[in-house]
């Protein structure tokens with residue numbers, strides 16, 4: 001479903017030039033959940049932003065469902081690929097109701113039956129129809145993230161790019177959102193790429209993952225190998241040790 005080959009992303013120029021991602025390659029089969037892990041600044045978010053057209057790709061190729069993505073991502077791309085960000089408050093327009101927030105992608109894609117689609121998307125994320133008339137500040141953090149997920153699935157995409165989707169939430173709400181994401185993937189055959197600094201979250205949701213360091217790929221491995229410690233690189237071993245609670249959560 002997704003093929004990334006030799007991806008390179010360079011921000012800025014001159015003294016401000018930063019090579020954020022260099023020579024990263026991986027593939028994700030349809031229906032699979034793939035994790036990107038690594039310390040802060042390793043380039044995880046940049047990979048997602050490059051796929052969705054929010055970061056400057058200066059080398060390599062990105063294919064979605066066999067098609068190389070066009071330089072300017074088009075409607076076909078956004079009907080296949082949607083992104084969920086870490087901070088649901090920042091990503092939802094504060095003066096728009098849930099109805100307006102969920103209507104926007106439907107209007108852009110000229111889809112009919114908007115009310116029915118909105119009520120159905122709310123149902124899918126476990127919220128009732130009355131939530132249509134609320135503003136983001138009238139929602140809890142978990143409900144806001146459910147709205148962000150509803151907005152991402154309302155166009156019925158095949159791929160969700162999840163950038164730290166539970167990091168801003170309390171532990172109990174985190175678990176609810178992870179369960180919701182797992183259920184949606186199972187029901188809809190969605191393909192996920194999940195960025196998280198939390199190895200327990202990645203091991204819970206993903207079968208395979210790529211460990212990144214300073215913009216490069218350290219190793220591709222499985223959640224199973226993470227849990228049992230059967231990884232090949234010293235860096236991954238250090239990352240496992242540094243992640244507090246991982247052994248507990250993964251045990």
Ligand SMILES: Nc1ncnc2c1ncn2[C@@H]1O[C@H](COP(=O)(O)OP(=O)(O)OP(=O)(O)O)[C@@H](O)[C@H]1O
Pocket residue numbers: 011012018019020038039040041042043044045046047197
């Ligand atoms: N818009 C930008 N302009 C310039 N440099 C950027 C920009 N966004 C990210 N970078 C740089 O690119 C590198 C990778 O950042 P990125 O956000 O992808 O890392 P990350 O692994 O997702 O980290 P975190 O978990 O802290 O978000 C960092 O050195 C960062 O400073």
